[in-house]
Amino acid sequence: MIFVNGAPFDAHSSSSSSSSSSSSQVIEIGTSAYEQGSATLRALIKDPALVSASNSFKDSPLRKFKLPVIPEEFGPGTSVKTKWVYLFQREYATVDPALVDFVGTDEATTCVCIAITNRRNRLTSVAHMDSSDIVNMGFNQMLSSFTDCCSNDDLDVHIIGGFEDFLPNHDNDSSSSKSEVNLDGYSFPLCSTIVETLKTREEKFHLQTLCVLTHNTRRDFEGNAYPIFNGLVVETSTGSVFPASFDTTSRCPDEIVRRIRVTASYEDHEWDHKLLETYNTQTDRFVIAPCRWTPRQAVIARSLRHLSESAVLQICSTSPAAEAPDFVENERRKWDYLIRHSDWRSTFPQKQPRVFERTTDGGWKRC
Known part of the structure; x- marks a missing residue:
């Protein structure tokens, strides 16, 4: 269930106060989470509280990660022993604030970065999702790694990434054929599936940030679209989320092998519909699960x-x-x-x- 400003979100009542046609602008591709989630997504993107949150996120300072650590780039009082966990595409990790200061990811264009913090035990799980078919199992993986997590826990959620990569003259109307679904690009179907999955699960997801699609799109003088942000980082002690970038020295450990796993996982059926496992929450060790190619x-x-x-x-x-x-x-x-x-x-x-x-x-x- 999705909450906004502490109240359950009702896509129907929210959309009825704006464009009455928004709920009908769904591509006919069957009863998928993407189809069902498109109306919810459109309503959430227009919600005043979430629009304000996106603007605040865009005004936040970009956190730049590299080794060695430069404390000034993280704010006053930052230790040179700052510890972080970095995630590549299709990976996830859950971290304990007692062991890790920051957890984040970048290099997202059409991918979407998701951060979930359990208000009760302060554990934070971050994932870099790259396709709709991993969303459902991906959330299962993320939430199962919360110690003693139950459906009554309040979970803060931040979603950043994706941009308006669809064809500009395509209006998503119901006359579009099934063969034209790819005209919606990659970001919109992924974002739609994510919000629909959150809406239909029993957990209480308090959506704090939704900086996706139009909120995460800039255009050049020719009208070409680009993402404003490619990554996020969570400061685990506070739960605050910032735009982030990482350089080669900070995308570690085992950079090349982990990059290869992203591609190889499509050939290894053990990883069908799953996020890739990377990190052990209890021991603060990276445990790069094997992947066959x-x-x-x-x-x-x-x-x-x-x-x-x-x-x-x-x-x-x-x-x-x-x-x-x-x-x-x-x-x-x-x-x-x-x-x-x-x-x-x-x-x-x-x-x-x-x-x-x-x-x-x-x-x-x-x-």
């Missing part, structure tokens, strides 16, 4: 590694014009690894996870 991945890597930058963007990205400058370089580093390690068992011997513990200087070492 076939030799076909190395074949694909060899075929892609010499393509031009523009070709790589067109083939490998859902939003080629909106990717960060290091996107192509990161893809090529993945391919180099796959060519050298075409057998996944050399990365995960005996199907065991890769475990990392913190070092005194803020980095990580393999156990």
Whole structure:
């Protein structure tokens, strides 16, 4: 159930006070969470309290993460021993504020970043969702990692990401055919599925921030759309959420292997409809669960590694014009690894996870 400003959110009554046609602007694709959630999403995006929250989020300072830590960038009193947990696409982690100061993710364009904090025990779970088919199981994973979590707990939710990546002349009217559903882009269906899943679950989700789609879109002088923010971070001691960016030194540990798991998980059916497991809440260790890939991945890597930058963007990205400058370089580093390690068992011997513990200087070492 979704709450806004402490009250249950009623999409019907909210939408009736605005455009009466909004509830009918649903693509005919069957009774999916996307279809059902589109009206809820449109109403939430227009809610005055959430509009104000989005504006406040956009006015928040961008937190930049890199090693070594520069305390001034995190505000007065920040320790050089600041501890954070970083998440890649399709990953999630739940952290204890007694052990971790910040948890966050970035590199999201059409993906959506979600943060959930349990008001009772202050545990915070963050996920980087990239497709609608992982939303339902993904929330199960996130919520199951809350210690002693029950349906009566109040959960604060922040949703940031996605942008208006659909075709500008497409109005989502009911005359659209099933074959045209992709004209809505990637962000809108994902956001619709997320809010519908929150609405239909029994837990009490207090939606604090919904900076998505129109609230997270900027346009250049030619009208091309780009996301304003690509990431978030939660300050665990307060539950406050800020825009965030991470550099290569702070996207750790095991950067390349974790990037590869995102692609490989589509071939490994053990990860169907699931978020990727990365972190042990109790021990403050990264436990990178194994993921299998076939030799076909190395074949694909060899075929892609010499393509031009523009070709790589067109083939490998859902939003080629909106990717960060290091996107192509990161893809090529993945391919180099796959060519050298075409057998996944050399990365995960005996199907065991890769475990990392913190070092005194803020980095990580393999156990």
